[in-house]
Each structure stands twice: as structure tokens, then as C-alpha cells.
Amino acid sequence: MSEQGPRVLVIDDERPIRRLLRSVLSAHGYAVHEAATGGEALQQVRIVRPDLIILDLGLPDVDGIEVARSLRRWVQIPIIALSVRESESDKISMLDAGADDYLTKPFGAGELLARIRAALRRVSRGEEGPVLSAGELRVDLSRREVRAAERSVQLTPTEYELLKVLISNSGKVLTHRQLVDEVWGGLHYEDALHLLRVNISNLRHKLEAGAGRFRYIVTEPGVGYRLRAADISSSGSAAS
Amino acid sequence: MWGFGRGEPAASGSGSAAPEAIGGILRLQRWLASRITPAAAPGGLFWRAEAGHRWLAYAGGLSLIALITVLGLLLKHRVAATNVALFYLLAVVISALQWGRGPALVSCIAGVLAFDYFLIPPAMSFAISDVSNLITALSMLIVGLLISTFAGEARERAETARRSEESTAAIYAFSQALVSCSNVDGIAESAGRHIVETFTWPALVAVPGEAGLLARFRSPEFPDSAHERAAAEWVFRHEEPAGYGTGTWAQVKGYYLPLRTAWGVRGVLGVVISEADRCVAARRHLLEVFASRTALALGRAVMEEVSRQTEVLRETDKMQKALLNSISHNLRTPLATVTGALQTLLQDSAVLDEATRTELLTNAEEQAVRLNRLVGNLLDMSRLQAGAVRVKREPCDIQDVVGAALEQLGEAARNRQIVLDLPPRQVLVPLDFVLISQVLVNLVDNALKYAPPNQPVEIRVRERSGEVEIAVLDYGSGIPEHDLNQIFDPFYRGQFAARAGGSGLGLSICRGFVEAHGGRIWAERRMPTGTVLAFAIPAGARREQAETAENE
Numbered sequence: 001m002s003e004q005g006p007r008v009l010v011i012d013d014e015r016p017i018r019r020l021l022r023s024v025l026s027a028h029g030y031a032v033h034e035a036a037t038g039g040e041a042l043q044q045v046r047i048v049r050p051d052l053i054i055l056d057l058g059l060p061d062v063d064g065i066e067v068a069r070s071l072r073r074w075v076q077i078p079i080i081a082l083s084v085r086e087s088e089s090d091k092i093s094m095l096d097a098g099a100d101d102y103l104t105k106p107f108g109a110g111e112l113l114a115r116i117r118a119a120l121r122r123v124s125r126g127e128e129g130p131v132l133s134a135g136e137l138r139v140d141l142s143r144r145e146v147r148a149a150e151r152s153v154q155l156t157p158t159e160y161e162l163l164k165v166l167i168s169n170s171g172k173v174l175t176h177r178q179l180v181d182e183v184w185g186g187l188h189y190e191d192a193l194h195l196l197r198v199n200i201s202n203l204r205h206k207l208e209a210g211a212g213r214f215r216y217i218v219t220e221p222g223v224g225y226r227l228r229a230a231d232i233s234s235s236g237s238a239a240s
Numbered sequence: 241m242w243g244f245g246r247g248e249p250a251a252s253g254s255g256s257a258a259p260e261a262i263g264g265i266l267r268l269q270r271w272l273a274s275r276i277t278p279a280a281a282p283g284g285l286f287w288r289a290e291a292g293h294r295w296l297a298y299a300g301g302l303s304l305i306a307l308i309t310v311l312g313l314l315l316k317h318r319v320a321a322t323n324v325a326l327f328y329l330l331a332v333v334i335s336a337l338q339w340g341r342g343p344a345l346v347s348c349i350a351g352v353l354a355f356d357y358f359l360i361p362p363a364m365s366f367a368i369s370d371v372s373n374l375i376t377a378l379s380m381l382i383v384g385l386l387i388s389t390f391a392g393e394a395r396e397r398a399e400t401a402r403r404s405e406e407s408t409a410a411i412y413a414f415s416q417a418l419v420s421c422s423n424v425d426g427i428a429e430s431a432g433r434h435i436v437e438t439f440t441w442p443a444l445v446a447v448p449g450e451a452g453l454l455a456r457f458r459s460p461e462f463p464d465s466a467h468e469r470a471a472a473e474w475v476f477r478h479e480e481p482a483g484y485g486t487g488t489w490a491q492v493k494g495y496y497l498p499l500r501t502a503w504g505v506r507g508v509l510g511v512v513i514s515e516a517d518r519c520v521a522a523r524r525h526l527l528e529v530f531a532s533r534t535a536l537a538l539g540r541a542v543m544e545e546v547s548r549q550t551e552v553l554r555e556t557d558k559m560q561k562a563l564l565n566s567i568s569h570n571l572r573t574p575l576a577t578v579t580g581a582l583q584t585l586l587q588d589s590a591v592l593d594e595a596t597r598t599e600l601l602t603n604a605e606e607q608a609v610r611l612n613r614l615v616g617n618l619l620d621m622s623r624l625q626a627g628a629v630r631v632k633r634e635p636c637d638i639q640d641v642v643g644a645a646l647e648q649l650g651e652a653a654r655n656r657q658i659v660l661d662l663p664p665r666q667v668l669v670p671l672d673f674v675l676i677s678q679v680l681v682n683l684v685d686n687a688l689k690y691a692p693p694n695q696p697v698e699i700r701v702r703e704r705s706g707e708v709e710i711a712v713l714d715y716g717s718g719i720p721e722h723d724l725n726q727i728f729d730p731f732y733r734g735q736f737a738a739r740a741g742g743s744g745l746g747l748s749i750c751r752g753f754v755e756a757h758g759g760r761i762w763a764e765r766r767m768p769t770g771t772v773l774a775f776a777i778p779a780g781a782r783r784e785q786a787e788t789a790e791n792e
Contacts, residue, residue: 194668222673
């Protein structure tokens with residue numbers, strides 16, 4: 001059955017993790033291919049031509065970040081990185097190197113599947129559609145109109161620009177630097193970082209119902225922000 | 241008119257006039273003494289000032305002789321010359337007691353010569369015609385010489401006694417000052433200051449640092465050249481004095497003494513001895529005493545440091561035992577649950593009904609989550625203990641921190657009522673987002689664990705003068721008063737902790753992270769029931785920055 005579904009390449013040197021991912025993904029209709037090293041991974045990508053790559057950060061031969069970077073040079077396959085908790089800076093480098101998303105070990109199977117779906121959807125959709133949506137949030141690009149839970153929301157040009165970037169990548173983590181480059185390109189990074197925080201805070205005030213609980217814009221501590229796609233729960237809940 | 245006349249007998253005349261004359265002499269003597277005694281010499285010890293005014297002592301003795309000669313000439317016809325000789329002897333005694341042997345000898349010889357020249361016939365000549373006068377002059381010379389010697393010696397003894405008394409007082413003051421210092425730096429500083437005050441020499445006190453000797457005290461005038469440093473290092477390594485006036489490193493300006501303790505040489509004392517003091521042995525001796533007192537104090541400080549380290553080691557040892565206990569207990573318990581559940585499912589799947597299977601799996605999953613949290617805590621703890629926690633301060637929105645913490649808590653937070661009391665506007669505080677959201681996660685997790693499930697947990701954020709206070713409040717049974725200060729200690733577990741599955745690490749990690757921010761964390765009892773766990777982080781720096789930016 002798995003031959004028909006989307007092809008996923010799992011790059012991880014830990015056999016137990018590969019086995020776990022194979023069981024989970026096969027059961028959900030994905031065709032799973034495996035690679036244990038960075039070198040093997042690049043070979044497999046050429047042969048298998050996967051639709052999505054799950055890449056562990058700690059590979060024995062090459063740094064996972066290097067693998068992501070060299071893959072990005074010639075393919076646009078979505079990459080989901082796997083990492084351990086302690087390495088915020090690794091996560092950021094990974095995302096800046098071109099990974100689409102990351103998951104912290106240990107992660108729940110439901111979480112993983114939701115991230116894979118979101119990543120595949122982003123690819124198939126492209127970024128052309130005039131109306132983007134995530135859950136109850138809708139952004140009409142042609143009319144510059146934003147609605148949250150059927151309620152019309154007035155945004156400043158900067159807030160709108162920021163939301164557009166977030167919703168175009170809904171479900172994907174955007175690092176502080178990526179957001180700054182997209183919205184405030186050319187500005188000094190530290191200054192723009194401050195503007196980013198203020199604008200995120202303002203956006204939340206306008207979009208979200210209550211302070212402290214955010215349905216749409218999720219903070220990834222130490223890394224960046226993510227607009228929550230409809231079926232993605234938080235990264236922290238290990239399993240559900 | 242001179243009072244010696246009036247036909248009164250010379251003997252009784254001298255009896256009443258003599259005290260007056262002596263009183264005058266004594267006043268003169270006191271004045272002279274005031275010029276050369278230590279009290280008049282500011283900032284220094286007596287012999288130093290005396291050396292500069294030595295000529296005054298000789299002048300004093302000679303002026304006494306001159307005075308008596310004048311008196312003798314005036315009374316030439318009323319008083320016999322032999323009687324005047326006694327006054328000369330008195331002048332010699334005074335000179336000897338007051339100014340020592342040298343001035344006394346000079347006075348004696350000058351007295352005999354003056355007596356011979358002016359008073360003994362034939363006057364204005366050193367010739368002596370009368371045998372009895374010759375005998376008088378000779379006895380005067382002999383007695384004068386003897387008096388000079390004995391009285392001079394007596395004076396020197398008194399002088400020595402006074403010097404040693406003053407040295408003792410100086411040493412006592414020095415020791416007292418050192419006793420009040422507990423650490424090496426304080427001792428070096430205090431010793432250096434005292435040495436400069438007492439000797440008025442530029443001084444240096446150096447103690448071993450990570451890269452060679454470090455000057456803990458240095459007078460501004462103390463020379464700082466490579467040679468001087470090398471000489472000090474040499475003294476430190478060879479444990480022998482060196483420098484100016486010694487056989488080694490004689491070309492440098494400083495004179496260096498090793499500070500020997502029971503634990504080897506613990507420092508070097510250096511001084512630049514002033515020109516005037518270079519030949520005074522007593523000063524060097526006093527300096528050696530100061531050096532040995534300093535070394536004694538350093539030795540004591542070293543001992544204290546050693547015992548403190550022993551205490552730390554003992555604490556660390558205790559801590560490691562607790563850590564091992566905690567690890568073995570906290571890791572094995574969930575592992576046992578997971579392993580047990582999985583084995584049961586593998587082997588006995590057929591005989592288990594659906595509900596039991598679900599329960600086993602749910603249980604195993606819960607325990608795996610707990611295991612993951614414990615590993616995270618252990619990692620945080622070891623990072624804290626290794627000093628590897630780096631605070632990456634960035635202005636963060638407190639609302640965002642709270643939101644991220646709730647997000648991390650996931651199901652646990654979603655299933656319970658959590659009341660948020662946050663400032664209405666954005667509050668930016670310079671903090672490490674990851675660390676502080678972890679602190680909040682641990683505090684809320686703690687509250688959720690210990691408070692009754694049907695009661696809400698409250699998160700309250702307040703802005704105070706220069707700081708932001710974040711409190712987590714619950715309606716649990718509360719922490720006993722005497723435990724309030726201990727709950728942030730590693731492996732402290734209240735009586736309910738074991739039941740709730742705490743590892744005893746979460747709150748101590750909170751303290752570590754908060755203190756790394758220069759903040760404080762505390763626990764309070766809540767009336768009528770419940771606990772407040774709160775922490776405050778300084779928020780001042782950021783605001784000042786913003787203000788400066790605006791002003792510009």
C-alpha cells in the first residue's frame with residue numbers, strides 16, 4: 001500500500017527511531033525510505049526522489065545542518081528536522097539553512113503526522129492563492145482583508161505584512177531572522193528584532209481572544225514564531 | 241642687680257639661687273627636647289627625626305657650658321672657681337641624660353677648657369698656676385668623662401626601652417588590624433597600608449595568583465619595573481629575602497621579604513627603604529616582625545580557605561549522593577512502569593480486555609513523559625552546576641513568556657483552570673526567554689501537582705520599581721512555614737512531594753535560572769490556604785536604554 005503514498009526519506013543514525021518512524025508513517029500511508037548517514041542520504045535523495053525528508057540533527061558523518069544546506073542547493077523538498085531539547089541555536093541554524101520545521105525528541109506520533117501534512121500542503125499549494133487561511137483566520141491577499149473568527153480585523157501595513165509572511169508559511173516555524181529579513185529587510189537586526197516583538201504583540205492583541213493564551217501565533221522559545229495550522233497542536237505536548 | 245649679693249653667705253646664697261638657675265636650665269632643656277623628641281616629628285618614629293637634629297644636641301650641651309661660664313665670670317669675685325666646677329659637672333650630667341654620650345663628652349671637654357681658660361688664674365690662658373686648681377680641673381675632667389659614659393649608657397638603655405615599647409605598640413596595632421581581616425586580599429591591603437603608615441616607605445604586598453604574583457597592595461610610588469617584578473618572583477620561589485641591601489638582586493630599588501606560612505611562602509612583601517633609614521638595623525628588624533605577622537595572618541586565611549573548601553566538598557559529596565538516589569529512584573520508577581506495561585502487552589495481549597490494554601498504554605505513556613521531564617531537569621541541573629548556563633538577555637514580552645509556558649505545559653494546563661492576571665499592555669523585560677519560560681513551566685507544574693484539581697491556579701504579573709514580579713498562586717494545602725526557605729534547595733522534597741512524583745529538582749532549577757538573571761525567588765504561605773511561588777527579575781536596564789534612545 002505504501003508504494004502509492006507520498007515518499008518520505010528518514011535520515012537518522014538511530015535504528016530504533018527509524019523503526020518507529022517506519023511503523024508510524026507506513027501505517028498512515030506513506031512510503032518510507034531510510035538513510036543512516038549524510039552520505040547515504042544524498043544518494044537516496046537522487047534515487048528515491050522523496051516528497052519529504054525527516055532529518056536528524058546529530059548524524060555520525062556530517063552535520064545535519066550541512067546536509068540540509070547541500071540539499072537546498074538542488075532540491076526544494078520540505079525538510080523536517082529532529083533535534084533534542086537543549087539546542088535552540090542548532091534549531092535556528094537548521095531553519096536558516098533551509099529546513100521547514102523541526103520536532104523535539106521525544107515527539108508524539110500525532111504531532112509528527114500533522115507537521116508532515118502541513119509541510120506537504122504548503123508545497124502543493126504554492127504561495128499563489130488569493131485567500132490564505134489557517135483555522136479561523138483568513139487573509140484575502142487581493143483585497144488586503146483580514147478576518148479572525150468571522151470578525152474583521154484592522155491592521156497597520158507592517159502588521160499586515162508580518163501576518164502575510166506568517167500565514168503564507170502557516171504551520172512552519174519562522175526564525176526571528178527570517179521574519180526580520182522578510183518584513184524589515186535592510187534594517188539593523190537588533191532594532192528590527194524589537195519591532196518584531198512589538199508587532200507580534202500588537203497582532204496578537206488584535207487577533208487573539210485573551211492575553212497569555214495564543215491560538216494563532218505560537219512562540220517557539222528562543223527560535224521564532226509559527227502560525228498554527230488548523231490541525232497542528234503545540235510542539236511541547238509530547239504526545240496526545 | 242644679682243640676688244647673690246646682700247652680704248649673705250655664699251653657701252646659703254647658692255642654696256636659694258641654685259633651684260632658680262636649675263629651673264631655667266630645665267626649661268631650656270625642655271625646649272630643646274621638644275625639638276628632638278618623637279612627638280614633634282610628624283609621621284615618623286623618634287630616631288628618624290633625631291638623626292636630622294643631631295647638631296642641636298651638641299649645641300645644647302655647649303650652650304649650657306657657655307651659660308655657666310658667663311655666670312662663673314660674673315660671680316668670679318664671690319664664688320670660688322672650684323664651686324663653679326660643680327656646675328660644669330651638672331651641665332655634663334644634663335647633657336648625658338638628655339642627649340647621650342657624644343654631647344656629654346663634648347660638654348665635658350668644653351667645660352674643662354672653659355674652666356681652665358676663663359676661671360682659673362691666670363685668666364685668659366690655659367696655663368694653671370695653682371696645683372689645687374690643676375687637681376680640680378683634672379678631677380672635673382675624670383668625673384665628667386665617667387658621668388658622660390654612665391649617664392649616656394643609662395640614657396641609651398632608656399632609649400632602647402622606649403624604642404622597643406614603641407615597636408611593641410606598633411606591632412600590636414598591626415596585629416590587631418590583621419586579625420579583623422578574613423581573606424587574603426583584605427590582609428594584604430591592611431598590611432600594606434600599615435607598613436606605609438609606620439615606616440613611611442613605599443610598600444608592596446603581592447600574593448600568588450593564577451598567573452604568577454599579583455600585587456594586592458602597592459603604594460603609588462613603589463617602582464613597577466620588570467626587574468622589580470622578577471626580584472619579587474625570585475623571593476617567592478627561593479623563599480629568601482632579596483633586593484636592595486642584600487646579596488641577591490641588589491641592583492633593584494625594592495627590598496623583598498618572603499611571607500612564610502606553615503603552607504609554604506604565601507606572598508612577598510616589598511619596601512623601598514628611605515635614604516635616612518638604610519643603616520638603621522632596628523627598622524629592618526621591625527619590618528621583619530611585620531612580615532612575619534603578615535605571614536601568620538595569611539596562613540590563617542589559607543587555613544580558613546582550606547576548611548571552607550573541605551566543607552564545600554562535603555556538601556558536594558552529600559549532594560551527589562542525593563543526586564544518585566534521586567536518579568536511581570526517579571529514573572527506575574517510570575522505566576519499571578513502561579517496561580512492565582509493554583511486556584504485559586507483548587506476552588499477555590490475548591487475555592487482556594480493551595480497557596486494561598488502554599490503561600496500561602496510558603500509564604506507560606504518562607511515565608515516559610515524566611521520564612523525559614526528569615531527564616530535562618537533570619540536564620538543566622548539571623548545566624547549572626557546571627556553570628554552563630548562559631543568560632541570553634533580550635527584551636521579551638512577559639505575556640509571550642506566559643503564553644509559551646502554558647503552551648509547553650500542554651495538556652496538563654489545558655485540563656485545568658488557570659487564571660491569568662497580566663498587565664494590559666506590553667511589558668518588555670530583558671530576559672532569556674527559554675530559561676524564564678522554563679522557570680514558569682516548573683512553577684505552574686508544581687502548583688498543578690500539589691493543588692486540588694478542582695481549584696484554579698493563578699499566574700500574576702506585576703511591574704514594580706525596577707523589576708517585574710511573576711507569581712504563581714494556588715489553593716493547595718500550603719507549605720509548612722519552616723520549609724518555605726528550603727523548597728528551592730536541590731532534592732528537597734516536602735512530605736507530599738513523593739506522592740506527587742516530584743524529583744526535587746524543578747524548583748532548585750528555577751532558583752538557578754532566576755539567580756542567573758540577577759533576580760530572586762521565594763515562597764509564601766497564602767491565607768487561608770495555598771502557596772505563592774514568586775520570582776522577580778530586574779527590569780531597569782532596558783528602560784534606561786529606551787530612555788537614552790529617546791533623549792537622543
